[in-house]
Each structure stands twice: as structure tokens, then as C-alpha cells.
Amino acid sequence: MRTTALHVRLLMRVALVTVYSHPGCTLKDVAGGYGTVFEVGDSWRARLLEAAKARLADLPPLVLGYLSAQLRAAGHAVSLVEVRDGVAPEVDAAIVLSSIVDCEAERALLERLRERGVRSFVIGAHATARPQRYADVADVVVRGEPENLGAALLDLSDGVAEAGSVSDLDALPFPDWSPFPTDRYRYAFLSRGITLPVSSARGCPYACGYCPWRVTAAFRERDPARVAAEVAHLRDRYGATGVSFRDPLFNLDPDRVRAIANALMPLGMRFSGEMRADRLDEGLLVLLWRAGLRSLEIGVESVDRGLLGAHKRKPPELAQIERVVKVAQRLGVRVICNYLLGLPEDDERTMRATVDWAKRLDSFAVQFTVATPYPGTTLEAKAAPLPPEALTGFRPSVPHPTMSGDAIAALREEAYVSYHFRPRYMWRFARHAAAALWD
Incomplete structure (x- = not known):
């Protein structure tokens, strides 16, 4: 050696x-x-x-x-x-x-x-x-x-x-993006300009069995002033107009999120984050919007809340999600809802119910991932050994008691296509795209 x-x-x-x-x-x-x-x-x-x-x-x-x-x-x-x-x-x-x-x-x-x-x-x-x-x-x-x-x-x-x-x-230096092609980095749901990532916290205290974030280190957070200083640095040094907070759960502590929002307020930057609906009320959403929140991801997973409980997920009530989406849309915050298909307890009926509910909720965008046996998750023990490349997050890889992998993949494709090619959705998306040209 x-x-x-x-x-x-x-x-x-x-x-x-x-x-x-x-x-x-x-x-x-x-x-x-x-x-x-x-x-x-x-x-x-x-x-x-x-x-x-x-x-x-x-x-x-x-x-x-x-x-x-x-x-x-x-x-x-x-x-x-x-x-x-x-x-x-x-x-x-x-x-x-x-x-x-x-x-x-x-x-x-x-x-x-x-x-x-x-x-x-x-x-x-x-x-x-x-x-x-x-x-x-x-x-x-x-x-x-x-x-x-x-x-x-x-x-x-x-x-x-x-x-x-x-x-x-907070002892870490700000990330250095000078060797990177920063002009290429973007998140179109947030800003037409340069978007760069920021971490205001690491880890997640929840123990959702299917989630790959659960196997990372313990939850730690940064000082709100230090977070705002990094955002200002990205604006001034790299010309960024938006930042994507890469925290697994941005709003775990609503008081801390308020402090971050107040610190971001003078910077004129747009930002996005992944949040829980049951830790968002209208007052906090308005404050975040005033601070620059323009894109928000929420985990819905399945409309069958008991099914999620089998994997130690403590989901928000569907009514809470509906309220958050309604307020966010009124403010002009684009909401992306994440759904999960193909858990072993799921079946065709519950999966289709989830897709139908997603259409009724009608959030700005959706993501339909497929249950994946990531290392360290509870799903790993239920799956046969697979080559790593099979675990894309969108390809069925967990044995299912009632549906084949091909059937789940077909349902995933149907979910995406039927959601995005609705005339109502296509018209709304076109209006948003046209407005973004002047935004």
C-alpha cells in the first residue's frame, strides 16, 4: 500500500x-x-x-x-x-x-x-x-x-x-464556489437567476423508517445571523438571486425559522426549503414570504396515514396540508408536494387514492417517488440484494405483496402524466412560466 x-x-x-x-x-x-x-x-x-x-x-x-x-x-x-x-x-x-x-x-x-x-x-x-x-x-x-x-x-x-x-x-467556513460553474446553477421554481445551496441545519430528529435522511448524524443547527451572512455572501460574491435551503427539515424549530426570516428580510433574496405543514401557520408563512420564500416542499407521502404510521412516520393531518397549500398559493409561494408510492403496506387502491388526492389539492408541482431500500432504512431488510444503480428513487425495488414492479412503475408514470397533462394544470403552468419572464 x-x-x-x-x-x-x-x-x-x-x-x-x-x-x-x-x-x-x-x-x-x-x-x-x-x-x-x-x-x-x-x-x-x-x-x-x-x-x-x-x-x-x-x-x-x-x-x-x-x-x-x-x-x-x-x-x-x-x-x-x-x-x-x-x-x-x-x-x-x-x-x-x-x-x-x-x-x-x-x-x-x-x-x-x-x-x-x-x-x-x-x-x-x-x-x-x-x-x-x-x-x-x-x-x-x-x-x-x-x-x-x-x-x-x-x-x-x-x-x-x-x-x-x-x-x-458555525465554525465551518462559507462554501467556496469559485471553482464551480455557478452561472449554470438554477432552481427554476425559485428564480431565473443563479441559485446556490445553503445548509442552516443538519440531521433530522424524526425516525421515518423509509427515509434516507434518518441514517445521517444527529440534528444540529446554525446561528440565524451566520446563515444570513452566508446568504449575503452568495449574493455579493457570486451574483446569486436565490438560495435553496438543503436542510432535511427547515422549520423544525419555528422560533429559529422566524429569526432566520427576520435576518434575511433586508437582503432581497429568494429562497426555498423543505418544511412540515404542522409546523407552519399563516403568520409564519406570511413572515417567510416577506423574507423571500417563493418555493416550498412538503412531504405528503400517502393519503393513508395509518400506512405511514407503520414506518414510524408521524404525518401532519391532510387538512393541515390543505390549509398550508391554500395560504401559500394565495401569497404566491410555489408548493411542491412529495408523494411516495409502493410501500409494502400500499396497494393499488391506496396508491390511486393518493394520486387522486394530489390532483384535488392541485399544488404547483408534485413528485411521485417509489419506495426504495436505501442503506440503513427499514426497507433495506425487506429487499433482495440489488446492484446500487437499481436504487434510483423512482424505480420499484422493494418486493410488494400484491403488485409487480412493472405495475408500480406503470402507475408512477400514469400519476406523473395524468397530473401534468391536465388542461387546467397546463394552462396554469403556462401562465406561471410567462409571468416568470417578467419576474
């Missing part, structure tokens, strides 16, 4: 690497950091929705921004390398962000890096949960939050290393 003796004394050319092997929309910094590949189906309408999704959202992984700041502060030359053709970068060291959806392509790249004599490090949720999938092809597999090590990550000896978790999020 190679040692790091020559590496720790030198300033290095370091590549931050993401690997993409799928056509269409692959998002790395979602599903607890495991990543997803957006899939609807094979019809022309499904393909149209997939193409639209690829144009709507593109955000960089936050962990790479933090590492960029730490490595550059230590004097290293940092570059971002997005590998789509399998070509390995010519650098001294490569830090590869792991994912489930591109695991085999990541392994192939790591083998080429080894052939070139490039020292390789693998980070991220997938490497943390399943280090053995990379240990034979990478020099170092880092479990945990690599920002806890910073530039000292490059000094690690070969093998699997434990980074632990960051106890004081």
Missing part, C-alpha cells in the same frame, strides 16, 4: 469529482446524499417531463463547496471535475463524491485513477454506509462528514477512515 509521506508536505492539485453515467436528470445532493435519477416512463409525455426536469434544477453538492473552501485556505489548487465520459483527471489527488446511482461508474473511475498514480479519496453518504463498495479501488474511504477533517483529509493513511461529524456548524 502506498504511504502519504510525500503528499502531506506538498501543496497539491486536488480535483473534487462527481461522476455521471445516466442520461437525463441526476441529482447528487438529495435522498440523504445517496442521489437520484429522475425517471417517469417510456411514453413521449414521460420523456418530455424527464427533459423538463433536467432544465428545472441543477445545484452543486454542498460538501464539495465546504471542502473547496478548506483546501484552498490550506494553499491547495482546487478544481471541479464532472466526469461523464470516464476520463480521469490529471491531478495529484481526487476526492470522489460517492452515490448509489453511479456507484459502478465511480468504481471504474477510481481504478483509472489508481492506474495513473492519482491518490484517491471517496466521501459521501454511500461511502459512509457501504465503505466496502469502494475500499478495493480507492486509496482512502472516508466515513462521516469530511468537513470535520478539512484539508487534513489529504493526510489520511490508506484504508477506511472515520471523519466523525461536525459538532459546531
Whole structure:
């Protein structure tokens, strides 16, 4: 095994690497950091929705921004390398962000890096949960939050290393996006300009058995003033007009969210976040809107609330969700509702009831994901061993007692197509798109 003796004394050319092997929309910094590949189906309408999704959202992984700041502060030359053709970068060291959806392509790249004599490090949720999938092809597999090590990550000896978790999020530097193509980053539901990610908190105290966020470190939060300072920095340094809060649950503490809203108020920035409906009232929604909230994600999952209880989910009442969506739409906040199909307790009747309810609610946008046995979730034990790339978040992969995987996939496609190609929805979406040109 190679040692790091020559590496720790030198300033290095370091590549931050993401690997993409799928056509269409692959998002790395979602599903607890495991990543997803957006899939609807094979019809022309499904393909149209997939193409639209690829144009709507593109955000960089936050962990790479933090590492960029730490490595550059230590004097290293940092570059971002997005590998789509399998070509390995010519650098001294490569830090590869792991994912489930591109695991085999990541392994192939790591083998080429080894052939070139490039020292390789693998980070991220997938490497943390399943280090053995990379240990034979990478020099170092880092479990945990690599920002806890910073530039000292490059000094690690070969093998699997434990980074632990960051106890004081406010002690981290602001992410450095200067090596990144910031002009490309966008979230069309929020702003026509540059959108960049921000984390105001990490972890989630809830224990929903099917959720990949449950396997991350404990809940920690940042000071609202520090959060606002970072948002101002993104505006002034990179020309961002919007920020996407990547917290698993932005409004866990309503009082803290009020403090963040008041701190953001003077900045004139738009923002989005994922929130629970039962921790939002009209007064808080109005305050958030005044501070710049223009896009809001809510987890509905299923209309069968008892079904969710079987997975330790404590869902808001449907009436609470309806009230939040109504108030948000009146204010001009675009609500995206997330639904989950194919849990073992689900059946065709309950899935169709969920889709029908989604149409009646008529939120600005929807997402219909499929139950996926992510590492560390309760669904993992119920699924047969599968290649990592099968776990896209949209492809049926959990054995179901009453429906085949093909039937669930067909229902997912029907849900997407029937929702988005309603005349009422198409007319409303066209009006929103036209208004955005002048917004």
C-alpha cells in the first residue's frame, strides 16, 4: 500500500469529482446524499417531463463547496471535475463524491485513477454506509462528514477512515464556489437567476423508517445571523438571486425559522426549503414570504396515514396540508408536494387514492417517488440484494405483496402524466412560466 509521506508536505492539485453515467436528470445532493435519477416512463409525455426536469434544477453538492473552501485556505489548487465520459483527471489527488446511482461508474473511475498514480479519496453518504463498495479501488474511504477533517483529509493513511461529524456548524467556513460553474446553477421554481445551496441545519430528529435522511448524524443547527451572512455572501460574491435551503427539515424549530426570516428580510433574496405543514401557520408563512420564500416542499407521502404510521412516520393531518397549500398559493409561494408510492403496506387502491388526492389539492408541482431500500432504512431488510444503480428513487425495488414492479412503475408514470397533462394544470403552468419572464 502506498504511504502519504510525500503528499502531506506538498501543496497539491486536488480535483473534487462527481461522476455521471445516466442520461437525463441526476441529482447528487438529495435522498440523504445517496442521489437520484429522475425517471417517469417510456411514453413521449414521460420523456418530455424527464427533459423538463433536467432544465428545472441543477445545484452543486454542498460538501464539495465546504471542502473547496478548506483546501484552498490550506494553499491547495482546487478544481471541479464532472466526469461523464470516464476520463480521469490529471491531478495529484481526487476526492470522489460517492452515490448509489453511479456507484459502478465511480468504481471504474477510481481504478483509472489508481492506474495513473492519482491518490484517491471517496466521501459521501454511500461511502459512509457501504465503505466496502469502494475500499478495493480507492486509496482512502472516508466515513462521516469530511468537513470535520478539512484539508487534513489529504493526510489520511490508506484504508477506511472515520471523519466523525461536525459538532459546531458555525465554525465551518462559507462554501467556496469559485471553482464551480455557478452561472449554470438554477432552481427554476425559485428564480431565473443563479441559485446556490445553503445548509442552516443538519440531521433530522424524526425516525421515518423509509427515509434516507434518518441514517445521517444527529440534528444540529446554525446561528440565524451566520446563515444570513452566508446568504449575503452568495449574493455579493457570486451574483446569486436565490438560495435553496438543503436542510432535511427547515422549520423544525419555528422560533429559529422566524429569526432566520427576520435576518434575511433586508437582503432581497429568494429562497426555498423543505418544511412540515404542522409546523407552519399563516403568520409564519406570511413572515417567510416577506423574507423571500417563493418555493416550498412538503412531504405528503400517502393519503393513508395509518400506512405511514407503520414506518414510524408521524404525518401532519391532510387538512393541515390543505390549509398550508391554500395560504401559500394565495401569497404566491410555489408548493411542491412529495408523494411516495409502493410501500409494502400500499396497494393499488391506496396508491390511486393518493394520486387522486394530489390532483384535488392541485399544488404547483408534485413528485411521485417509489419506495426504495436505501442503506440503513427499514426497507433495506425487506429487499433482495440489488446492484446500487437499481436504487434510483423512482424505480420499484422493494418486493410488494400484491403488485409487480412493472405495475408500480406503470402507475408512477400514469400519476406523473395524468397530473401534468391536465388542461387546467397546463394552462396554469403556462401562465406561471410567462409571468416568470417578467419576474
